[in-house]
Amino acid sequence: MANVGRQTLLREVLSLVKCPKCSAAMESVSYQGIEVDRCTKCAGLWFDMLEAEDLKKLSGSESIDIGSAKTGKAQDKIGKIKCPKCAASMLRMVVNGQPHIWYEACPVCYGTYFDAGEFKDFKAENFMDTVKAIFRKERK
Numbered sequence: 614m615a616n617v618g619r620q621t622l623l624r625e626v627l628s629l630v631k632c633p634k635c636s637a638a639m640e641s642v643s644y645q646g647i648e649v650d651r652c653t654k655c656a657g658l659w660f661d662m663l664e665a666e667d668l669k670k671l672s673g674s675e676s677i678d679i680g681s682a683k684t685g686k687a688q689d690k691i692g693k694i695k696c697p698k699c700a701a702s703m704l705r706m707v708v709n710g711q712p713h714i715w716y717e718a719c720p721v722c723y724g725t726y727f728d729a730g731e732f733k734d735f736k737a738e739n740f741m742d743t744v745k746a747i748f749r750k751e752r753k
């Protein structure tokens with residue numbers, strides 16, 4: 614019983630999450646039942662543990678990433694951020710196989726933050742990335 618009450622409270626608190634990069638309010642966006650937080654200003658995306666991986670598998674999920682890649686690229690400069698959910702210092706990461714995508718990951722709650730345009734890119738790990746990877750290896 615007490616558990617139900619705590620969960621309800623948690624949900625209300627979570628809807629007040631602030632963007633770790635620009636401090637603007639974040640809104641909840643859900644795609645096929647997976648709920649993520651998106652910044653109302655810079656359009657950065659916050660994913661709870663494994664949500665980014667889960668969403669990547671769903672076709673059409675790139676539609677949640679409405680921000681411009683240009684804004685996202687500028688936000689890459691802000692690399693030292695605190696987790697918006699547990700306040701731990703987040704780690705600066707690159708996507709395996711897509712080293713041009715920089716994102717931040719929380720070592721405590723395993724949430725991840727993608728700048729605008731990066732989730733779309735992450736999801737589109739495709740032919741061009743394969744080609745780029747091949748060419749990167751050529752002369753090494």
Ligand SMILES: [Zn+2]
Pocket residue numbers: 632633634635636637652653654655656657
């Ligand atoms: Zn923001």
Ligand SMILES: [Zn+2]
Pocket residue numbers: 696697698699700701719720721722723724
């Ligand atoms: Zn965290």
